[in-house]
Amino acid sequence: MGWFSWLWNKRRDLEKLEAEVRRNTTPASLAGLADKYMQAGESNNAVETARRAIERFPESPRVREMHANIMRLHNQQLLNKLQKELETRPQAGTYARLADIYYREMHDLNRSLELAREGLAKFPNFEDLHLINGQIRYVRYAADHLTKDGMHCLEHLEAAVKLNPMNYKANAIMARVYTEVGAYDRALPHLDAILKFAPDDGAARTLQSKLRGLQPLGDDLEDLFKAVEAIGGPGDATRALASLFPVEYTKGQAPPGRLDVQTAAANITDFRRVEGAKAAIVMDEQGKVIGSFSASGSSAELAEMVWTLYTTSEDSARRMDIGSFTRGSLESPGVRIHMVEAGQHVIAVATAKSTRDESVRQAMNAYIDSVLKG
Amino acid sequence: MKEILSELNREVGVKGSMVVTQDGIVVASDLGQGLSDDLVAAVASGAIQTINVALQKIGQPNLSKFVLEAGFGKIVFIDIGIAYLVVILDQRINMDVTLIAISGAAYRIRQMGQITA
Known part of the structure; x- marks a missing residue:
């Protein structure tokens, strides 16, 4: 009886998540559902959900990570076998x-x-x-x-x-x-x-x-x-x-995703919650500022700096034949600037040097997931 | 210095490294297949100069570290005195681990006392 009730509860949890995804399909809900399928041993459903998620939200950091993990597990045996063949014959x-x-x-x-x-x-x-x-x-x-x-x-x-x-x-x-x-x-x-x-x-x-x-x-x-x-x-x-x-x-x-510009502008203030955040900005790929916040003074200086960093990075990456800019961080003795490209926009956060990189990365990933259009 | 670069290049995902001045003069280099000294030096000096000018405009000193990640590779620039250590990386590496090795190499080059003002 215990076994059947455990199975019943597990399935009921999954059904709730499936309904949630149908109601509100977001990177987080799809990634959560795929992870749950994996934990429940429903690997075919997990793989299918991972595929759906990456098609719909190819730029979501959370979806990318989940997709990579699930597909690695799914293909592990075959990958090992082929890798061994390459080494031996x-x-x-x-x-x-x-x-x-x-x-x-x-x-x-x-x-x-x-x-x-x-x-x-x-x-x-x-x-x-x-x-x-x-x-x-x-x-x-x-x-x-x-x-x-x-x-x-x-x-x-x-x-x-x-x-x-x-x-x-x-x-x-x-x-x-x-x-x-x-x-x-x-x-x-x-x-x-x-x-x-x-x-x-x-x-x-x-x-x-x-x-x-x-x-x-x-x-x-x-x-x-x-x-x-x-x-x-x-x-x-x-x-x-x-x-x-x-x-x-x-x-x-898959073609690049798009940001919901209004949400992107409104949510930029979420970065205030990052300890040591001095300013944050979101701009399109033509350099037009969509939204910003600054703990003190104007964010215009940051906008100019970010634009220079972005265009320089794009130019360097292209000349080096390594594709297009995706992410970057700049450190000078007085400031640290973190940047990421998502949905054809550039998001940048200036922080104190003492701010942990991981907390900025998490905040940026959460921001991207909240503003990407499916 | 070349030995330090060669040792750094043995780290997982490191494709090549170079010590170059802001003016583009190559001090030492150990680049992997398909990477040319001239191209890397030109790209690095151009990027470093532009970024440093932008930092000066906002009243900041020169960059101490810049990590550029692109779809198919990464580049790290680290200030080591009057020159910069430039490292070309594979896109898939664990950046946190590799940055420790890069910082270690930068420290050792700085300690050599050869790259001083």
């Missing part, structure tokens, strides 16, 4: 499989790229490794539109297609990327290739007919990418063309 297929799990399941693009690179160093003519390398560069390109990512993406996908002209994914991504930057003449051969082995692909045919006869926006591919990078993404015309041929969106490349 490395094969191209094992590198590709492992890289694919890190990419699709774990959303760990760094580890996936590392494995794909390592594999390609040993097996330079393995199609799947070029494909995954190109896909990851595409994910990065889609997020930040950096020239380097775009060029590397095409380099690997061209290699994959050279090895197998009927590689649909490689041809599809290339057709899309070339269209986005205005290299219509380069996109067409990939659409032609797709239609040879998939003649019923209506989207490919529509884009092919639109691109025929269009003059490319330039001859130099790198210049075309640079032009897109300079304006932060493709122009309206090329974007509209590319959207005629949607490429499968992997969960890891």
Whole structure:
């Protein structure tokens, strides 16, 4: 009887949480439900909830952490097995499989790229490794539109297609990327290739007919990418063309979330509760201040400092080919500034040097979860 | 100094390190594959100069530490006298643990007395 009542109570707790998530889907409620499923041994439900959560709130620190933990546990056995195979008898297929799990399941693009690179160093003519390398560069390109990512993406996908002209994914991504930057003449051969082995692909045919006869926006591919990078993404015309041929969106490349601007402005004062907080600010990526508080004086100085830090960090990260700024902290003898990027906004908090980093991090994560739109 | 950098590079997730002045003069470097001295020195000196000018504008002294995290990597800048220790890191590392090793390396370089005003 005790056993059944324990099971009954456990299930009833879960049902309450499920109802709560249906009523009010927030990063916290989804993360809480996934954790509870895990504790209750319902690992399939936990994995499903983790997937839903990361798709809906890809920028929530809590959701990211929960997703990483659950997917690591879920894939542990397979990861260990494949890792062991790499150590004892490395094969191209094992590198590709492992890289694919890190990419699709774990959303760990760094580890996936590392494995794909390592594999390609040993097996330079393995199609799947070029494909995954190109896909990851595409994910990065889609997020930040950096020239380097775009060029590397095409380099690997061209290699994959050279090895197998009927590689649909490689041809599809290339057709899309070339269209986005205005290299219509380069996109067409990939659409032609797709239609040879998939003649019923209506989207490919529509884009092919639109691109025929269009003059490319330039001859130099790198210049075309640079032009897109300079304006932060493709122009309206090329974007509209590319959207005629949607490429499968992997969960890891979910579009960035958005902040609820009003809540973001109102909740910025939550940082007052952090011991030693001197000022806090939230601004958009054009430098416009959305909300701020300052324990003494104006927050204008902080705004200027944060903007300089943010633009400098973005520039440095891009030149170093490490993607786009996500988080940073600056320490000088008189002040400490913590910054984070979320929902296409920058949030910064200035504190005393004695303030614990962990308490600022927790406050920032809670703030992000409270202002992200699902 | 190169030995200290090499030792630091053996820490998990460290891809390379360099000692560079604010003007971009490389004092010592031990960078991993795919990282060039010229690029890292140029990026580091540009960032350090810009941030220090911004700090001066608000009446603060130069930066003592700056940690930049991006989607696919991290960079740490630490003041070691008249130069800066710059460390390039993998994105997945545990920052708290690695920062202890970086601070230790910075302290040892400072103690060498070679990087003094």
